Amino acid sequence: MLDALKVVTTVVVGVMVGVEFSVAFIINRILNALPDDSGQLGRAHGGRMLGAVMPFWYIGSLVLAAVWAIAGWHHSGTGLVVTAAGLLIVSVIMSILLLVPINNRGKTWTPENRPADWKEQMNRWDRFHYVRVAVIIAAFTLLAAALT
Secondary structure (H helix, E strand, O other): OHHHHHHHHEEEEEHHHHHHHHHHHHHHHHHHHHHHHHHHHHHHHHHHHHHHHHHHHHHHHHHHHHHHHHHOOOOOOHHHHHHHHHHHHHHHHHHHEEEEEEEEHHHHOOOOOOOHHHHHHHHHHHHHHHHHHHHHHHHHHHHHOOOO
């Protein structure tokens, strides 16, 4: 049972890393290159769509890592899992304090109601997101290392 938990946790966190990496380095670059208002509309739609899913994914990943740490407390690699869970806590805190407030504003914007500094706010979100991606990549790496 513990082996299944390890694999499920690693896969769930790994897929989350893949999605967030894709948003940071592929999707947002595509959206930024679109003409006129298309990029802003795409970001607003992405903010609504991913904003609805990601809280469950981030919290779920953290819960899975915590359960793994508790269930495997006396097994090798537990320190790696605890550290990974700590990094996932950091990613959740970053999300709540830094990224979600910007996303909540951005997902309601249209070309008619967006603020004059909307690009600066999106750039700030991107910078915070790059850091969050680095944090969850580190957590995933630790979980993968704990499997061995």
